[in-house]
Amino acid sequence: MEERYDYDVIVIGAGPGGLTAAAYLAAAGRRVLVADARNQPGGHMSAFTHDGYEFDIGLHYTSEAPVRHALGPLGVDVTFREFDPAGMFRLLNGDRELAVPKGMDAFKATLYEAFPAERHTIDEFLTTVELLTEELGRIAERPHLRELPQLPWRLRGLLRYGRATAGGYLRHLHASPQLTTALLGWTTGSLAVAPSRLSLPVAARMIHTYLEGLSYPQGGSRVVSEGLAEVVRGHGGDVLLGTEVSRILVDDGRVRGVRTQDASLDTVPGAGREILAPAVVSAVDIQQTYLSLLPPDRVPSRLLRRVRSYELALPLAVVYLILDRDLAAEGYPNATRLVTDTDDFDAEYAALRAGELPSSTSAGLWIASLADPENPRLCAPGQTNVQLIGPAPAQHTWWGITPGSGSTARYDARRRELRDRLVRSAERTVPGLADAIVHEETGTPVTDERFMRCTGGVSYGPAFTPSQTFTRLGATGPVEGLFHAGAGVRPSHGLVGTLFGGVAAAAAVAGVSVDDLRDAAAAGCGAAAAGTPT
Numbered sequence: 001m002e003e004r005y006d007y008d009v010i011v012i013g014a015g016p017g018g019l020t021a022a023a024y025l026a027a028a029g030r031r032v033l034v035a036d037a038r039n040q041p042g043g044h045m046s047a048f049t050h051d052g053y054e055f056d057i058g059l060h061y062t063s064e065a066p067v068r069h070a071l072g073p074l075g076v077d078v079t080f081r082e083f084d085p086a087g088m089f090r091l092l093n094g095d096r097e098l099a100v101p102k103g104m105d106a107f108k109a110t111l112y113e114a115f116p117a118e119r120h121t122i123d124e125f126l127t128t129v130e131l132l133t134e135e136l137g138r139i140a141e142r143p144h145l146r147e148l149p150q151l152p153w154r155l156r157g158l159l160r161y162g163r164a165t166a167g168g169y170l171r172h173l174h175a176s177p178q179l180t181t182a183l184l185g186w187t188t189g190s191l192a193v194a195p196s197r198l199s200l201p202v203a204a205r206m207i208h209t210y211l212e213g214l215s216y217p218q219g220g221s222r223v224v225s226e227g228l229a230e231v232v233r234g235h236g237g238d239v240l241l242g243t244e245v246s247r248i249l250v251d252d253g254r255v256r257g258v259r260t261q262d263a264s265l266d267t268v269p270g271a272g273r274e275i276l277a278p279a280v281v282s283a284v285d286i287q288q289t290y291l292s293l294l295p296p297d298r299v300p301s302r303l304l305r306r307v308r309s310y311e312l313a314l315p316l317a318v319v320y321l322i323l324d325r326d327l328a329a330e331g332y333p334n335a336t337r338l339v340t341d342t343d344d345f346d347a348e349y350a351a352l353r354a355g356e357l358p359s360s361t362s363a364g365l366w367i368a369s370l371a372d373p374e375n376p377r378l379c380a381p382g383q384t385n386v387q388l389i390g391p392a393p394a395q396h397t398w399w400g401i402t403p404g405s406g407s408t409a410r411y412d413a414r415r416r417e418l419r420d421r422l423v424r425s426a427e428r429t430v431p432g433l434a435d436a437i438v439h440e441e442t443g444t445p446v447t448d449e450r451f452m453r454c455t456g457g458v459s460y461g462p463a464f465t466p467s468q469t470f471t472r473l474g475a476t477g478p479v480e481g482l483f484h485a486g487a488g489v490r491p492s493h494g495l496v497g498t499l500f501g502g503v504a505a506a507a508a509v510a511g512v513s514v515d516d517l518r519d520a521a522a523a524g525c526g527a528a529a530a531g532t533p534t
Contacts (some may be wrong), residue, residue: 007033010277012245015043017485018283019228020502023074027524031239035262037244042225054377055320059221060366061214062495070499073522076227080215084333088214092339098182102213121173132158132204163466166203167195177343189364192313194349199469216371244269250298255280255481279481279509286488287455313460317418321450322439323384334370338362339425355395363425364389388422391527394456413443461488475508483508
């Protein structure tokens, strides 16, 4: 007797990857359920509110064109505000300050002026950046390498530099430590990997993408997440919040659904409820998927070992602030400020990985009120909403806490120590910041692990090292009917990476090409908008 399913597809996790997969499948006519432990959609692309102030959890800037490309067929329209093209990033290191402008040529000119004796190194590095980015684009367009004619020639850069690190390549070019910081320092916060461990192709793609221009969605990342959730609901799908998936059900070598339970942190898990579907898209933490949700005897042992041994990116600590100052009125441009007192990010990251605070401090300062000035939820007129962000140790022993336990005196002291370091760094670029604080929250890796279900509190997932860059799991899992999306799989974390990963997962579920899926979703959304049957 054929089993009756509750849905065609169940998506675990309502982050942007899961929501995108669900929205495309729903628009293309599938019966879809999205389940998420939190009480709002979006994952790290959402916000929280305390004392009337709203703070975006994870998004600080993005590239407008690829976001529009992913959302366009679904009819999700977002308004963007561009960062200051004269200096999207402002890197302050000691008494050196560098503005990173929009455009490769403008960036080169800035570097030539700052480092006149290293023009050849600058040209060599940025030429390689452009070559690798072009070749990565070819792979994205043709996911099967056999479809690329004249393979060695068309991928000569990746064949040569595919296993190189960004820091190692700059050492090969004899770049000074100061130039290395100028080239990589403004990208480290988006990858949380030391230069000597960071994949050169990944660094190249990020540098090239950022130089094309950065923007922020007006209304915050929630407008993207809520827009995607509405597409799912508008096409008959369900978004089940406050519900945690405790197990992916597998029978006779294929997926048959999930078991869910109340996601309350204060509730003892019960027997749960089984929801059946022939396809499951897991868009949560990749280690959680394989080490907790899937029956271990249903996963190849080699894959289990690989997932268990992943080197993760560093986690982040974030200080959320409301200042009783209007930085826009004071003339601060819409730019992300990066403050550091070192040219040796390798030493800084090595200390953090070892569970120690380094002697140096690197911090990013993002001013939400400048990125999203018309958003009344951020703060009152005359105030400024700010976030300070920096890498942090992941070890529970350093934090003085055990998984699942409450706060401890050691944890509170560690959190305060990190908060004070980030505030002191931020005062170098916004003097008097500490005296203007009228509200603050500090989030740590422990916070992220508890509320966002991230292994080690790492929101970025597996580190982009050379050995892990091209071996990340793709859209299709090892169990029939299991698919992947989210920050831990291809193509990457971040809004753009997870949106495109969600599209790839949806296409894999539907068994069609990405182009055919986009056409089907656009037709479905157009028919729904016109009020005609889909």
